[in-house]
Amino acid sequence: MAEPLPDLIEEFVTDSMGDDPAVILTALSSQDTVYIASLLESLPVERRLIIWEGVPRDKKLSVLVEMRSDPREILIDATAHHEWASIFSDIDAEDLLELLDSLPTKLVDLAYQTLDSQERKYFREATQFPDSQVGHWVNHELLVLPANAKVREGLRLLRRELPQHCDSIYLVNRSGQFSALVKVNKLFAAQEHTSLVQLAEESAAILDATEEVSTASLQVQRSGLSALPVVDENSKLIGRLDITSASELINEFYERQVMASAGMDEDEDLFSPVAKSARNRALWLGINLLTAFLASWFIGLFEATLQQVVALAVLMPVVASMGGIAGSQTLTLIVRGLALGQVTSANMRALMVKELKVGGVNGVIWALVIGVVAYFWFTDVLLGVVICLAILFNIVAAALAGVFVPVILDKLKIDPALSGSVILTTVTDIVGFVAFLGLGSLFLL
Amino acid sequence: MAEPLPDLIEEFVTDSMGDDPAVILTALSSQDTVYIASLLESLPVERRLIIWEGVPRDKKLSVLVEMRSDPREILIDATAHHEWASIFSDIDAEDLLELLDSLPTKLVDLAYQTLDSQERKYFREATQFPDSQVGHWVNHELLVLPANAKVREGLRLLRRELPQHCDSIYLVNRSGQFSALVKVNKLFAAQEHTSLVQLAEESAAILDATEEVSTASLQVQRSGLSALPVVDENSKLIGRLDITSASELINEFYERQVMASAGMDEDEDLFSPVAKSARNRALWLGINLLTAFLASWFIGLFEATLQQVVALAVLMPVVASMGGIAGSQTLTLIVRGLALGQVTSANMRALMVKELKVGGVNGVIWALVIGVVAYFWFTDVLLGVVICLAILFNIVAAALAGVFVPVILDKLKIDPALSGSVILTTVTDIVGFVAFLGLGSLFLL
Incomplete structure (x- = not known):
């Protein structure tokens, strides 16, 4: 053990x-x-x-x-x-x-x-x-018989040393094209001279070699079989994707998502050499720095206002971070939906409406709470009103960005799990700062 | 299809x-x-x-x-x-x-x-x-025989309708205790009167019913078997964990991690009713608001400084966000390591040292870059020095927090994937603001 x-x-x-x-x-x-x-x-x-x-x-x-x-x-x-x-x-x-x-x-x-x-x-x-395609990952240890084979031949095959996760025999025609799948355990109860074709599963899925790895792996996992056959563009049987490989590929897919959210990849070494690790992470810090300077530049537009109403500077992080959190909730939900194939152009509109409503409800509630707190903190009604409006505006904008950013990235074939959150927080930071400082310039000067 | x-x-x-x-x-x-x-x-x-x-x-x-x-x-x-x-x-x-x-x-x-x-x-x-324990998820469709059974009896068993993912027969003694596992395919090549025990696998893992679901699932996935036997505290065979359940449980584990990073759970509905969804997410927004106000309160300590040097207000987000990003990279790596059992008290110190070095290297590089940009932007050498030191300090603090926050949460049995990032950004925000505004007060007034 x-x-x-x-x-x-x-x-x-x-x-x-x-x-x-x-x-x-x-x-x-x-x-x-x-x-x-x-x-x-x-x-x-x-x-x-x-x-x-x-x-x-x-x-x-x-x-x-x-x-x-x-x-x-x-x-x-x-x-x-x-x-x-x-x-x-x-x-x-x-x-x-x-x-x-x-x-x-x-x-x-x-x-x-x-x-x-x-x-x-x-x-x-x-x-x-x-x-990224299942053809890269096929396993070649197969039980294969000609399409006209009988149970007797199947049983003879089973007497050899069997590879892992072999619960099916694949039948192929003379040109090597896949024709049917027979579960091994059907053979035990059958007569020796029965044709294997008669025992074939009717609804077993077949994977195309060009199919995307994560989709194919989920199919294997859901099939209840230990492996699914993989065929090339001419329907020729080229191998199988077994459940161990499928599970590992799914793990990798999820791990990639988790690591991508911090700009790393799933192969990052816990103890990589300092220089390598610093270099790997520097890119992400650099991208983030550009977006942070962009946000600063927008704040800089309101220098005169900040000088006169320093409370705005004190409260800026509240506006930005509430937008960031609300947006990342929507983003996370949509990224998962895209990964599962559950978010499509058909249900996008309905999703948008729902997220806007959720944003509206939470926007109103938290805008009021924050407005009241700001009023008591700085004993300034107008400041309370300004931050209240800015929060409401930013949370609603965050809901919009939370849906659109990942959907557009996905359309552009850019992994939304990787770049979604950077772009989203850039949007919510800038919208938050401009709304807050802009309204502040209007009402508080 | x-x-x-x-x-x-x-x-x-x-x-x-x-x-x-x-x-x-x-x-x-x-x-x-x-x-x-x-x-x-x-x-x-x-x-x-x-x-x-x-x-x-x-x-x-x-x-x-x-x-x-x-x-x-x-x-x-x-x-x-x-x-x-x-x-x-x-x-x-x-x-x-x-x-x-x-x-x-x-x-x-x-x-x-x-x-x-x-x-x-x-x-x-x-x-x-x-x-959370494997005993909750056992499957009871087993092939079981007494420990003294022969191949003949095994083959008779296989002639029945077999459950999914059954590649092994489990042998139990008279009190129902698990004694050995025999791979089904060993039977075909064996003599009818051979004892099954002679064909048993020597190194097959056995799962305790109280074992943690994600660890047990990984064991099944790695075993190369379609299922592993599960026993209770008296070694009695109570069922098995098959590879389909194991894969699904691992998927759930990962999905929980992804969703937790935005304060949601893996059961969140893409189209949940607005009121329910708003309520679910409000808690996370509320927690975040408390931390944001805390950061604001620290900024408020430096109101007088901000009034005189408004450039500090403009650059605040840069300091906070660089710390946040650097910290979340370390955090993500450590959270994965904890989940995989790869981060333990034995290698913590070495990890800490390595992350501090990486933080040091990136801290120095980005501190210099940001210091130079700030100098040219505001044509103020001292401001450049102040932000340079604050960034360096915050990135190093972020590395420390990125290791300690998840490790401490894990010790306290709190899921670091859920609360790690909120606590971490609270730390990096506050450290960043205090370092930046504090140094600003010292050097720029």
């Missing part, structure tokens, strides 16, 4: 274990590669390299495959050249595809030479599809 | 389909319940209720089970009382558990009466565990 990850980290993070590869090897040899991968990701780079030395040679490939690319690349760089031949000794097309972006070209070539001709063919086929 | 969801939405969102339940019924009868559920979630409430009327009676239960609770509750409220007997006619313990929080007590009772005594027992057992 695998130890829980935190205990494992505790054991390896300090050097109580020592730096002796032999000791580490013994300690790791009983561990699952998934846990070793996660352990390595959790260690500071120096320790990570020491522990990596001690990972059993025959586990190194699977450990690399299980890791995120950023931490993985650090290990790849640190691995001695002469080790690769043995690490790659068991590699197949799927492993190489998984490692493709992390390996230098030389090592890709070396690994490719190790593949047999069948695996090379799979590899070449898969690389014809971008990694 | 199911139509893609957007087309389906397009077809049903307008009343081109008419309001005739019979027409809708015909159109929906070929659709998968997963798609019907997603379609209903995508429709404005009025249309949703009309289409719900037309959903084939025998699909209504599965459609409800597939839906998120908020949109589901709207349909439950709108369903005529006399319909429930037929909707519940096929209900089992798992369905009822899924609907439990959405059904009024009366309907829970009605559904419970429909269960046979075995299902009632399952239901009662499951409700002993909170829905």
